[in-house]
Amino acid sequence: MNRLLAIILLSSVAAHAAPPDPNGVEARLAGAALMDGQAFATVESLSDHIGQRLAGSPAADRAVEWAVATMKAAGLKNVHKEPVKVPRWVRGEESVELVAPARLPLRATALGGSVGTPKDGLTAQVVEVSSVDELKALGDKIKGKIVLFNKVMQRTRSGDGYGQVVGLRGRGAVEAARLGAVAALIRSVGTGNYRLPHTGGTRYDDAVTKIPYAALAAEDAEHLHRLIARGEAVQVKLRLGAHRDGEVMSSNVVGEVPGRDKPDEVVLIGAHLDSWDLGAGAIDDGAGCAIVIETARLLTALGLPARRTVRVVLYMNEENGLSGANAYAAAHKGELAKHVAAMEADSGAGRPIGLSVAGGAPSVALLRSLAEPLRTWLPTDVRSADWAGADLIPLQAAGVPVLDVNQDMSAYFDWHHTAADTVDKIDPIDLALEVAAFSVITHALADSPEVLPPPTAPPRW
């Protein structure tokens, strides 16, 4: 017995390296994130004082001024705005109603970018499919109909259930219109069942008729499904006031913690400042804005500038077209070779659960060694991923290494893109833990003698 115990204890010791330095940079960052954390106050301020900030709206302009003031107050240097042209899309009044076999108001909302219906609405029979293949198999039967894309999103910790459905949100209207549909509906891409429609971006193809496309609450999608499954002819009336109202100028907001040694080399940490219009944009992406501003504030307040510059970028219009991401990549084209890494915080405010990097074994190995000080509390799950954040896609395409502190997204898609994206969903302690992990990795990337190899190519977006 004693011998066995000794073996167990020995292997346990052997499996663990020396504990991180209790006086080290990492412990100071984590301690400050918890005990002096301003991240929750930051996202609370953005949510309560600005609230929703759809790109192109007056509220988005106020958010830009808020970001400049907040970054300056946090001690960042070189705080400035960079121009971004964004679409102005207006939701307008909207109502969606089941008209046959019985009248019932449905909870629905236009997808971002959708065209509207005629003023008096549009009524047609609904055909249900769960995939584009199913749609195509119906061929002529789609003509004159409203297509309902009804696919259930799975709840997972990594949030990867989203990627399995969101493609239908992006291309559904185009695919349905090709077959002559007059409008499309999609079961909300989310995991909640609280009669909440989830909006989100959709896309058109200029070669195909643009038809209105709206998200239905899960309950209403189920309702139509039951009727259709019983063989009833289901008619829905859409009245969507959604329309494009040209383009306007807006801004990314940028600030820095200058590097002490190689100030021209950059570790970019980003989040997006815009939000959808239904809630307060607290988890998407006020939390991310707070995480990156707080990371820079802590590095400054603790007197811990790294060898390289840490640059905070709050992107405008991630949600409805990645305008800010493209503008940043274009404006900084000549400087991208000196971007040694880029991370984006755009996964809510859940606890950190691991790390991922768009790269192969050498990238994973280096990141694992940089993450070593986190191993006592963060699962050292460092994995290879295809990408690391929507706003980072243009950087990744240009060869900038991109990585991500993965968060627990189990509940994120209950609220994401809905009216219930409000600040009460954020646990301040989980948010502080995320800041701790994010700031440790940021500092390590900015201070390490080694840099990540170039990334794998991004997926087609």
Added chain:
Amino acid sequence: MNRLLAIILLSSVAAHAAPPDPNGVEARLAGAALMDGQAFATVESLSDHIGQRLAGSPAADRAVEWAVATMKAAGLKNVHKEPVKVPRWVRGEESVELVAPARLPLRATALGGSVGTPKDGLTAQVVEVSSVDELKALGDKIKGKIVLFNKVMQRTRSGDGYGQVVGLRGRGAVEAARLGAVAALIRSVGTGNYRLPHTGGTRYDDAVTKIPYAALAAEDAEHLHRLIARGEAVQVKLRLGAHRDGEVMSSNVVGEVPGRDKPDEVVLIGAHLDSWDLGAGAIDDGAGCAIVIETARLLTALGLPARRTVRVVLYMNEENGLSGANAYAAAHKGELAKHVAAMEADSGAGRPIGLSVAGGAPSVALLRSLAEPLRTWLPTDVRSADWAGADLIPLQAAGVPVLDVNQDMSAYFDWHHTAADTVDKIDPIDLALEVAAFSVITHALADSPEVLPPPTAPPRW
């Protein structure tokens, strides 16, 4: 070791009586509830084909016809309507908006029975309290203000968190108006955080000015709370189109499984047919309607009439005034002495978790013995309670023994009285288990030589 094991096994055997008869009535009811259950189909039909059925509305009339047809199809005898006068209350258009310190649409809805605001709305500063005592302590400071009652409801399996808050919904407008408030708001009495306002009945006192009273989504109550806690002056604008539109005649719907021995003695099993207007009334109380109709159907289909008559009563207007409950008690006054027991299914569609009876130790003891066949799967938690269902209050007051099959209500108040009270919230297996327990107890009460002693007096309602 072996001796200890033997002792454990022996005590385990001693603690359990012989198993219930596998060919007994109880096993047949439970087997049929699971394998031939129509309860889910019944509530699905009511939810999908009638939907919301606020008392006094045309949909409520359709629900009455649905109930008559469904009870007849289920094989009940003496199916008929009994007249009930109900108020007609109309919600109308409504909007609630934060106007200072910044404009923000709030998710809110008038409480049932509330008066409306002037057509152009009503704007005033908000004062927050969590109890009537706190309100009273503010005295003159309430004058001209909107009172926000902000008390968090606790989630529990028994659902008793509801009773700890719902009193504020009933009397809040009266108490606020006594001190000169111009309107009142209440944090939704519910457990969800999905930006859903929960409606529900409220009351006025003819001696006190009637002021509008609306429920706010939990998120919006939190938002106002944060602003007020920071010392900001919070102004809200209410526009509520709610109004009373006289009274109309409606009906309770009644059907029976006649007793084979003592047909004049009655075991009443009830639920309420009306619902609030926001959702489909699936869990409140379509599920209850399905449970009692299914119980009667199974007793008929299995050829198991009991000695006494089992009477199904679907009450009209439980939600907005207990009109049907009072009408039934008045119309059947001469017969109530022969009502040996009454149960109501009005707790959703969760699993059965125990039994309760409005009575002392002798009532508990008899109910425990009647529930004996359920002990292999239902926790034999039989407890004494103050009451057993809102529609049973007039019967309890008249001396009819009342009891309840308790259901797991952990999730019930996430959806109760909201737009998300839809049929997808019901697990057909849990509903069938509830039918199994409910039908076994109903049959036992209707067949037992012994009857329950008179109940304790009901609480003041």
